Amino acid sequence: MATSRTGLDEEFIGRLETSLDIYGIRQDPSLPPLQQTYMTVRAGQDGSAGSARLALPAFKGDKGDPGDGFLWQGDRTSAELAALREALGTDQRNWAYRNSDNNDLWVWIGSRFVISPDAFGAEGPEGPAPILVGGTVTVNGEALDQPLGTRVVGSDGVYSLGVDLPELPKGEPGDQGEPGSIFSSPDITGGPTDGQILVFDNESGKMVWRDGYLGPKVYNVPASAFGDWSSGLTGTRHIITAITIPAQPYRYRLDFDGSVEVSSILGQTVDVQVRADDPDTGAMVGVAYGNMEATGWVNQRFHAYSPDPFTPDTTGIRVGVVEPGVEQTLHVVAVKSAGLAAAWRVAGNGRSSLRVKLERMP
Known part of the structure; x- marks a missing residue:
């Protein structure tokens, strides 16, 4: 039965039945995919047949998000991998196995395995x-003349390397170390x-x-300690002042400096003595001697006094030495020693004063 399409001046002649066969083309994954379509044309009027081939390119799309890395699960046989298809789910996505039968890589993508054939090569000899x-040794950019030595020990792929360095040049001085104790120095x-x-x-x-x-160490007796005093016709002694020397941690001898104003008549001798511990009987350790030929006011000078000889090396009883830890009181006493x-x-x-010096002794 002839038919015509509305609006066109045409007449139906016959019908061609067309079938399309589509094939995917294998190629490098880095290239865009290709497909090829085979179109078969059969003419029903005379029974002749013809065919045509049509290539359909597919374009590469945008880059997707990075995929997850493999979660390596080890080796399995083909039978074991086939059984895993029923056991794995979406939680095991990206689990990867090596097929020990043929070295294929099997990767589970959540619903099925993606298989990469012969992904593992055999281990070589x-x-x-x-x-x-031995190479060279470089210090601060300058290579030394002597090469370094090397020693290799081991087998079965496990080796240790020893290095023998040549004598190195003297370096710059280092930082100063922590201070050491002087008492433990060699x-x-x-x-x-x-x-x-x-x-x-x-x-x-x-x-x-x-x-x-x-x-x-110096102690000073000021002028204010020397008060004005008169003996009268019968007086022979007068304690002027006293000073206490504290105990010291070392031995010492006494020395004195200063002077005292004394008035006497011609023919009289008035000495000002420094006595240790007792003003009357204590050892005289210092003195300012008077002069019998002088008259009126005389400034008499103090100096150290010892009745016994000694030298720097005196041993045994230490002449004139005050021992450590001993407190001592010095009395300044005026004494008429001779005269009318x-x-x-x-x-x-x-115009009077007295300085007491403590000379340290070994």
Whole structure:
């Protein structure tokens, strides 16, 4: 039955039946995919048939999000992998296996496996051991003349490397270290006692502890302690003042400086003595001697006094030495030692004073 399409001046001749066969083309994954379509044309009028092939390109789309990495699960056989199809779900997505039967890679994508054939190569034979030779050593950009030495020990792919360095040049001085104790130094012998200092001993070649010289300690008796006093016709002694020297941690001898104003007549001798501990019987350790030939006011000077001889090396009973830890009181006493019975005086005119020096001793 002939038909015509509305609006066109045409007449139906016959019908061609067309079938399309579509094939995917394998190629490198980095290239865009291609498809090929085969179109078969059969003419029903005379039974002849023809065919045509049509290539349909597909274009590469936008880059997708990065995929998740494989979660390696180890080796499985083909039978084990087939059984896993029923056991795995979406929670096991990206689980990866090696098919131990043919080295294929099986990756579960949540609903099925994606298989990459022959993804694992066979393990090759063990290669030869490495050969290492000595190279050069560079210090601050400058290579040393001597090469370094190398030693390789091991087998079965496990080796250890030893390196022998040549003598290196002397480096820059390092940072100063923490201070050490002088008392534990190997260059010092012995241990100190109070007041000792270090000196060099030529015989031992080391520093040794010796008693050192430290300056004298000075106590001053001011002019205000020397009050005005008159003896009358019969007076022979007058205690002017006293000073207490505290106990010291070292031995010392006494020395004195200063002066005192005394008035006497011709033929009289008035001495001003410094006595230790007792103003009458204590040892006289200092004195300002008077002059029998002088008359009127005389300024008499103090100096140290000892009735016994001694030297710097005096041993045994220490002559004139005050021992450590001993407190001592010094009395300043005016004494008429000779002359006529007549009045004499000590002046309080501000021209008298006394300095007591403590000379440290070994």
